[in-house]
Amino acid sequence: MLPSKTRKIYLTVGVVFVLVVGLHYLGWLRQYENWIRSFSIPALGGVHGLSIRMTDNYQFFKNREDFIKAYNECSIDAEKYLLLTSELTQLSAENAELQTQLNYFKKKQIKHILAEVVGREIIGTDKTIIIDRGGNDGITINDPVVVNDGILIGKIIKIADTISIVRLLNDNSSRIGSTILNHDKSLGVIEGGFGISLKMNLIPRDEVVLVNNQVVTSGLETTTPRGLLIGTVAEIENEPYKPFQQAIITPATDFSKLTSVSVLLTQ
Numbered sequence: 592m593l594p595s596k597t598r599k600i601y602l603t604v605g606v607v608f609v610l611v612v613g614l615h616y617l618g619w620l621r622q623y624e625n626w627i628r629s630f631s632i633p634a635l636g637g638v639h640g641l642s643i644r645m646t647d648n649y650q651f652f653k654n655r656e657d658f659i660k661a662y663n664e665c666s667i668d669a670e671k672y673l674l675l676t677s678e679l680t681q682l683s684a685e686n687a688e689l690q691t692q693l694n695y696f697k698k699k700q701i702k703h704i705l706a707e708v709v710g711r712e713i714i715g716t717d718k719t720i721i722i723d724r725g726g727n728d729g730i731t732i733n734d735p736v737v738v739n740d741g742i743l744i745g746k747i748i749k750i751a752d753t754i755s756i757v758r759l760l761n762d763n764s765s766r767i768g769s770t771i772l773n774h775d776k777s778l779g780v781i782e783g784g785f786g787i788s789l790k791m792n793l794i795p796r797d798e799v800v801l802v803n804n805q806v807v808t809s810g811l812e813t814t815t816p817r818g819l820l821i822g823t824v825a826e827i828e829n830e831p832y833k834p835f836q837q838a839i840i841t842p843a844t845d846f847s848k849l850t851s852v853s854v855l856l857t858q
Contacts, residue, residue, distance in 0.1 A: 701816070702856045704728050708849050709754070718762040718783065720745075720849060725753045733814040735855045742843045743767070743808060743819040744852065755854070759846050760789055760821065768809040769821055771800055771838070778809055781821055781840065789822060789840040796836050800827050806840055814857045 710721035724730055734747045736757045745765065749756040758765055765783040769791060770776055775798040779791040794800060804824045810817025822840040829836035 703853045704730065704856060706755075706852050706854055708852060712756070717764075718759040718846065719748070720757045720759065720852075722755050722757060722852060722854070723753065724854060725755045726750045727752045729856050729858070730755050730854050731856075731858045734857050735808075735815050735819065736852050737819060737855065738844055738849065738852050741819050743815075743821055744844060744846060744849065746815075747854065757852070759783070760842065761846055767815065767821075768811040769806050770809040770817075771824065772805045772807060773798070773800055775799065778811075779835075779838075781806070784839075789842055791824075791838045791840050792835065794836045794838060796829060796834065798836075800824060800829075800836065800838055802826065806838075816855065 704724055706722035706724040708720050709723045712719045712721070722736075730747055730750055732747055732750060735743055736745050736747065737743050743760065745757045745759040745762070746767075747755050748758045760767065760781065760783060762783045765781070767781045768778070769781045770778055771791070771794070775795075777794050777798045777800060779794040781789055781791050784790050791806060802824055806821045806824065808815050808817055808819040808821065820843045822842045824838045825841040826839040827836060828838070
């Protein structure tokens, strides 16, 4: 026998259940049922939609082969994504460099032509690059070649119809008149340092040259405009027994990473 308290609970629940069922069939609870339904249906719909999305986003594998196949496909997709990201980064950098060059020439009103670096010749102390523009584009021997905001990197030394060879400033045979932007506006000649560095020679001994002084083209050569940036002074060599002092110059750009250049058309 159940305790009297438990029997009372069961009896009460049974009476309530019978009462609710009876009122439902009589239609007296319809208003309350509609009210409850208006709240429960959106919730049930959300749960149903969530279950569909979870089914779409998760794939259950029946065997090991299906899992390995799916894993390999994901790996390929990841490699493609990394490749596209790398290409996008490279294109963005090239676009920024070209935009800088275009802004410089727009400001300076200098006749020029854009070119792409398509090859490189590095043999011993010879440092040259090949560009995809040539005689058909109006390029001539000794035309200066620049990057960014007018940074000189070299000069044209050979021309074909559709390509040209540029001798870089760090080539052992490179020579160019230059000026240090110090108080004396010291003149000298920039020479290539065996493909490693730049050295400025023939600087008057009595003129003060400081580290970090900028060096630009002097304009004393007919084919090279004055003021093209070359680099900055890194070290000064002023020996008492020599008639001139020398300076080691740090180039304003990295010659090993050239991709797009501009040729100044002097003719």
